[in-house]
Amino acid sequence: MRVLFAIGMLATLITSSCTTTDELPPTVTEAGVIDGAEVGDGALFDTMTPGPAASCVQFLQCVAAVAAAELEAQEAAYGAGSICWTGDGDASSNCAQECSGALATLLENHPLEEACGGCDPAKDSSCSIIGVPCVDENECETDRCLKSLDNPQVLFDGGYCTQVCVIAQANACPDGSSCGALANEQGLFVNKPYCFRLCDAKADCRSGYECKRIPIDDQGSLGEKVCQPGLK
Numbered sequence: 340m341r342v343l344f345a346i347g348m349l350a351t352l353i354t355s356s357c358t359t360t361d362e363l364p365p366t367v368t369e370a371g372v373i374d375g376a377e378v379g380d381g382a383l384f385d386t387m388t389p390g391p392a393a394s395c396v397q398f399l400q401c402v403a404a405v406a407a408a409e410l411e412a413q414e415a416a417y418g419a420g421s422i423c424w425t426g427d428g429d430a431s432s433n434c435a436q437e438c439s440g441a442l443a444t445l446l447e448n449h450p451l452e453e454a455c456g457g458c459d460p461a462k463d464s465s466c467s468i469i470g471v472p473c474v475d476e477n478e479c480e481t482d483r484c485l486k487s488l489d490n491p492q493v494l495f496d497g498g499y500c501t502q503v504c505v506i507a508q509a510n511a512c513p514d515g516s517s518c519g520a521l522a523n524e525q526g527l528f529v530n531k532p533y534c535f536r537l538c539d540a541k542a543d544c545r546s547g548y549e550c551k552r553i554p555i556d557d558q559g560s561l562g563e564k565v566c567q568p569g570l571k
Contacts, residue, residue, distance in 0.1 A: 390419055392435035398442040401455035405445060460515025465543065467515025470536030470566050472545065473498035481513075485533065493521055493530060495568050496547030501533045506555050506562075517563040519553030535565035 391399075395417040402413050416434075417423055423434035442455065451459040458466030473484035479500035486498050504511040504518035511518040512534035520532045538550035544566035552561035 391424055394435050394442060395438035398438040401442055401445045404452055404454035405449050467536050468513055469501050469516035469534045471500040473500045493568055504532050504534050506532050517565055519555050519562050522554040535567055538564050538566045
């Protein structure tokens with residue numbers, strides 16, 4: 340009888356501890372809080388602890404690339420095991436903002452580092468400061484915004500950020516661009532030499548531009564392929 344009584348009591352305890360349809364499990368809010376309890380506070384739902392914010396993930400990747408000696412300390416502060424992600428929603432939000440600010444500073448100091456969100460035009464001509472659309476020079480990191488030339492044959496649709504250059508001069512243009520001048524069917528230059536954005540195919544250029552080898556003299560010699568306006 341005692342054995343039967345003990346089994347009955349155990350069954351009752353198991354049944355009473357199970358979740359019924361009227362007793363829904365705790366829910367996780369966007370702030371990472373479970374019914375008022377912090378995710379990661381105790382064993383309950385530890386597997387549901389949110390990870391670092393995207394800004395902190397990229398910040399740590401950036402630190403690893405440009406300041407590896409500081410990575411361990413920054414991972415302790417903003418990595419997966421940081422109190423940033425096991426605390427309340429305010430802590431998570433504050434940490435995400437701190438990472439965004441720190442990442443912006445690193446990007447400003449390392450604009451070519453891809454891990455920091457930068458772009459190196461020597462590796463990717465799409466991020467060159469040459470060939471960016473513009474209305475005037477204020478929108479360019481260069482000193483010229485070409486919209487049209489004195490020659491009515493040439494129209495730079497949407498504007499074209501560039502700078503004057505000297506053909507065949509070393510480092511005449513920023514990375515991702517090349518120096519040359521447009522020429523007519525007779526091979527004669529129709530404008531002074533400017534820097535033009537490098538390309539491999541027309542798809543690399545904006546609408547209204549062609550990817551062709553740029554003339555580098557008035558004898559018909561051609562240089563690299565660049566995004567250039569078609570001649571009327």
